[in-house]
Amino acid sequence: MSEQTKPDEPVEAPAASAATEQVPDWLGARLKRMFTDVMDEPVPDEFKQLLKQLEDKERGA
Incomplete structure (x- = not known):
């Protein structure tokens, strides 16, 4: 198994600069309209039936 695919190795988080990038206004507005x-x-x-089944199961546990 290569060094990159070891399951025991923690996955590194993306660089801090990538996490703090701003979404352009045009993209944010388009995503908001779409959603x-x-x-x-x-x-x-x-x-709705599936959600009710899940809620009932969780209450019974």
């Missing part, structure tokens, strides 16, 4: 549309969509009944 606002998604958030306005109704939740499918099948998904």
Whole structure:
């Protein structure tokens, strides 16, 4: 196994400068519009049923 693929090795975090980069205004506005549309969509009944099953299972545990 190579040095890069050892499972016991911790993964290094990205450089601090990459984590603090600002999202350009145009990109932020476009992402906000896109996800606002998604958030306005109704939740499918099948998904609600799955969430209820998960909640019931967690309460029983």
